[in-house]
Amino acid sequence: MPWLLTLHIAALLCWCGTLLYLPGLMLSQTPGKPKSLSQWVYTAIATPAALASIILGTLVFSVHNMLDKWLIAKLFMVTLLVLLHLLLGWLIARHKRNALSHARRWCYTITLLLGVAITAIIALVLAKPVFGV
Template identity: 45%
Template structure:
């Protein structure tokens, strides 16, 4: 049980770090097109590697390990439902990060990429802060009937 929780937290740290770095990486890329002599290689960006090889596997491991911990503990507290809702929003932000990487790889669609990266980074920071707060505070929520 403790090993699963440790695996869950380690995967969460890797997932969060990759998701926070991705918009910074994409937004910091220069908007200038490559030289004429230099042929761009499709699907060779660092952002794509970070998203497909690090962030997505870490997300899957974190979600699977968290689900197993949830099932073994049989916890059905209201704070957990709030946390799972926030994690669902984080998964949506993860998908949007992938869309940002795809958009950054197409030079004709790079307009406003820095603004989109900044907005995505802000949303990620808010979601991660909210998740950590809910997990640590475990607020008492009374559902109206």
């Protein structure tokens, strides 16, 4: 089912793209606004893309009945991505209430960690034949 894998990759690209975009968007907005664009992007784009990516990814490895070492490592990195997603939601909520100190430092750190996690996921997927059992 190549269409399932294609949908998974498309959802993952959308999710990762919005996660990388959100810290900069959050910093460019005035804190304390009742409804911010960063909150809308988080709830309307990033979260549905995350759910679609996780559900489709689960279907991909369930349909193909694969459980290799590289997949376990990839799932660990996806878990890190989910935790960073939740941390971004928390930061957006704090920024909205104007209760976030050191916002720039938080955003730089999250962006760095997102870059590491996304790069690791791509490296694990591309190295799949090496790790395959």
